[in-house]
Amino acid sequence: LSTEPVSVMFKVYCLSVMTLVAATYTVVLRYTRTVSSTVMYFSTTAVCITECIKLFLSLGMLTKETGSFGRLKASIVEHVFWSPKELLKLSVPSVVYAVQNNMAFIALSNLDAAVYQVTYQLKIPCTALCMVLMLNRSLSRLQWFSVFMLCLGVTLVQWKPAEATKVQVEQNPFLGFMAIAVAVLCSGFAGVYFEKVLKSSDTSLWVRNIQMYLSGIVVTLAGVYMTEGAQVIEKGFFYGYTPWVCFVVFLASVGGLYTSVVVKYTDNIMKGFSAAAAIVLSTVASVTLFGLQITATFACGAMLVCVSIYLYGLPKQDTTKLPRADTDKEARQKLITV
Helix, strand or coil: CCCCCCCHHHHHHHHHHHHHHHHHHHHHHHHHHHCCCCCCCCHHHHHHHHHHHHHHHHHHHHHHHHCCHHHHHHHHHHHHHCCHHHHHHHHHHHHHHHHHHHHHHHHHHHCCHHHHHHHHHHHHHHHHHHHHHHCCCCCCHHHHHHHHHHHHHHHHHHHCCCECCCCCCCCCHHHHHHHHHHHHHHHHHHHHHHHHHHHCCCCCHHHHHHHHHHHHHHHHHHHHHHHCHHHHHHHCCCCCCCHHHHHHHHHHHHHHHHHHHHHHHCCHHHHHHHHHHHHHHHHHHHHHHHCCECCHHHHHHHHHHHHHHHHHCCCCCCCCCCCHHHHHHHHHHHHHHC
16 A cells, blocks of 8 residues: 555545445446437447546556656557567456456346445455465454355345336346356456556556556457447447446546555545445435335345445454553563563
8 A cells, every 4th residue: 555645535535436436337327228228339349448548547647657758658668569478467357357347237237226236245255255365365253254244235135136117128137146246256356366466566557557458458349349240330339329328438437547546545444435335325326216116125235235344344453462461461470480
């Protein structure tokens, strides 16, 4: 984490923006897939455009970091054109993130935004498991307890899911849940893999992002023409795009950058509050926009998920330092022995 001093107001600002982006993204994406239009756009093209925008934003941040276009050019030549192995290494999370982003479109085409937001928190135990296996980290008993609590909460949410009455398309809740399951696995693995790559060298975060997004553009373009190539050629790359769809792409693009800032300047407890707030906002928006009817099991499950997120983010107790009384007692025992 960064040691740069930042004000509490700046932290609150970053968390507020990330919370609003996360909640708004799920709600607006759900709206574009179920209510807004009878002409359905191609989700794979939206994912591809998002990768392109992230690349340009990362180039802008790297320009700011290096201080000049000359240094930017030198950095790109060194880490992109002369580092094919690094590009290949970053292509792994590119593929995984591309799958994850496409699964989000499938999930929100079949599940309400609030149900999606709660269920997607399964990424926490998945990430924890990947950290244990890939980074040799350990979890406290409280964190393991919170993981089981979160799984119980998600089970309750899916047991008798809340129903939306204003959705205009046929839905398949099982398909939506399976899409979230794949997205969760992708999120956990890709996040930990990217962290491992970052910590294996002193290469700038923005350089790593550029390497990943370049690979991501290639991967998502291949995905477009492998899954919907004939339709895209016939109808056009931007078929079905509306201002709402453009808004979805914009939110997806800036959301990742704000997440990086939040990871850099805040702690797990504040991120937990942000996730819980996003769940609440998504639920309120779903009730208003989609006629969501909240069931008792959904309410209990959502509450368990919010509490588990808070507990998981609590700092570990330092067991290496004994309390003062115990230290004094051991000192007296040593004197008696001597």
